[in-house]
Amino acid sequence: MFRRTPKRPLFPPGALLVGGAVRDLLRGVQPKDFDWIAPDPERAARDLEAAGEGTAVCLDDERGFWRVVRHGETPLQHDFVPFPPEGLEADLRRRDFTVNALAMDARGEITDPAGGRADLRRRQLRMVSEANLRDDPLRALRAVRLELTLGFGLEGATEAAVRRVGSDQATGRLKLPAWERVGAEWEQLMRHPRAARGVARAGELGLLAVYLPELLEGIGHGQGGFHHLDVYHHNLEALARLLATFPQADEALRWAALLHDVAKPRCESVDERGHRHFYGHDRLGAEMTVKMLARLRLPLERAERAARLVRAHMLPLPRDPQAARRFAHRQRELLPDLLRLMLADREAARGPLASAAARLAYQQAMERVLAALEEQRQLPPQPLLRGPEVMELLGVPPGPVVGAALRLVAEARATGEVSTPAEARALVLTRAQDLRAGQADGEDD
Template identity: 45%
Template sequence: MLRLVRHRDFPFYTPKGAFPVGGALRDLLLGLRPKDLDYVALDPEKAAQEAQGRLGGSLFPLDAARGHYRLVVGGLTLDFTPLEGSLEDDLLRRDYRINALFWKGGGIFGLEGAERDLAKRVLVPVREENLYEDPLRSLRGVRLAATLGLGLPEATREALRRHARHLLAHPEALPARERVREELAKLLLSPRAAHGLALLERLGLLAVYLPELLPLVGHFQGGVHHLDAWRHTLSVLFHLLWLWPEAPLEARLAALYHDVGKPLTRRFDPEVGRYRFLGHADVGAEVARAALSWLRFPKEVQEKVAALVRRHMDRPPEERGAFRRFLLKRQDLHPDLPYLMAADRLGAKGVEGEAWELLERFQEASEEPLPQRPLLSGDEVMALLGLRPGPEVGRALEALLLAQAEGRVGSREEAEAFLLYWKGGRPA
């Protein structure tokens, strides 16, 4: 039976014969402004064309054979799909009751229990079997719980655990990797990303979608680490977003994968009386690259994350000039790397002060911009040093740029003097 959930207008254009449904209505009832609008229609193509005629934008088929169309206009995405059966039939096929909503004639209607779920801000499946109709729905449930601050009643948790076990037993049922990537990206870009990842592990979905991270759970570290490797990872992700709420996806992924190499490199060192993880950053970088490649993340994302994981254990030098050299050599990783390194320290015990010192030094260094190019060109270097084109010219330019970063060189005259001294001090 359908219930009137709330009397209210729908503040977006609705073509004739179309009905707004799903998450946009949920967001409105939760006090949020939706960006993605879903409509069911008797004739989706006609409704999409009518909307384009009224709003403009770009219209294209998502799946013309199934009657799925998308209109992108301004910051909005409008998706049109066929109405199969009645509106109640449509709602009964949806994933969670707070998403099983439609708008008609000034009111939002839903299934029995939807109004209660919205009031309590909890996520309850329409029917457990609906999770199996689209295998992504359990992962989406965790993402919605994290991003919208929704609770998961114990019955919902048990349903999601059963679905996770089913997916582990039937890998052929897994959703397309691109769809998994999009859900994981949305989860990580949430301010409550660490909470969402913790939910994934508790519900058994970490083993389904990010199995390379599962060995971190319960993995003892020792030393400055009072948390096991998984809880430390969640703490680092939490602290990264605490320090830098605008952190991009690459930095968040690097926090998630920064210690993934530890279970593969753990060795007990009797000389120090504890476990050590020599080389875990290099190993972790390759694991992260492979995992993100499997999930079809863009190549540039894979490379940036791998570089951050590889460099997260680097020790910044104390001396100011050397510190600026350190930053220059890694400037393509700024500001992600300093924030990741600081978050890593905040996720440990007894080294928290290093995090604030590192960020303070990075801030001070940023007040005097690092040089972006050498003061002399390659042709000028060749003429000055009598060099032919080749690797030696590149080494000279790199040495000059590093000297500029240190503050030892600030003019063309000083650059020439530095290079002459540099050339004279190198073996013939």
């Protein structure tokens, strides 16, 4: 099982390494975060700092918590806390899972009061006790993340306990963790190559009902047409397809893939022929995405970008080079991520209308957009017209008309309709009446 020999850290005098770093060392994985207990945390931190392991900072002077951080190509973090008054073994028995209830001394001797090494060999995630899970309800969600990232399976009694914790949180019988901690767990889960499996597992264990219940609304909502899955499983499949094709996709794009159709159940209608429609689900989905990611206390910029991708994912792809240039110009801030989302969405749909010919046409449209985007990237950065020139041409003061004219010229340049200042001026004069009436804005409504 343990094929590699990772490098052990420098042990400060009298300090013990505890928790996940010990687990990873035993399974042959190089840790990046180290948790220590030490007789004198400040001295231990200063010793590591003197050894060139990073910069020591005090986290909590009253409780004696210290950290050593090293940035750069190989970032590391060491956290130091005092020895627990109740003793080492009692402290380890208060932890979440047996594979984390381990300690190592400078000689490599292991303290293992809960049988964690045996569970490592079994590749099993087993709770130390259900009381420990309930003491910190975030540990139920952490079980999902660790099961995914470690590649372990939940032991039967532990899985049942996780389900009970999730049920009690969903019904209000057990308090929720701080949302900042919840969001941090979700972020780690979503960064994994098999994030879709982690989300599905959270659903199986009842934890989506606690943290992202909107996703569950899609269960049982069939779609027909291009789709072979209900809304919930289609969202999961889109995320899986995205990561299989674009493993370097950033967090905003991953969230957009997972949530792109989240609003469909709330927008569903059935026409007189029995056909389902989901009008407006892109717009409502964008609003829901912002709210859901804000609930998880994720960065606003990330939430807003994910929402913009969700809002744009239903845009029709262009059928000719001219339309492709216009599409690339109008959506340039979302490209190429928008195309990646649209491709993942299409690849996750294998319904009766999803033919090889339709897929080929879709791929060709994407290639036209990418070609147009590359073409526009090579345009000189200087605009063909500037604001003062527009004001002189049209005889207008600074204001919306000038902005609309500049956008009109920028789009016409991107689509190849104009390429010189003279052509740009002629276009503005030709469209002067529409510009003054506010009808010639080159951007989307």
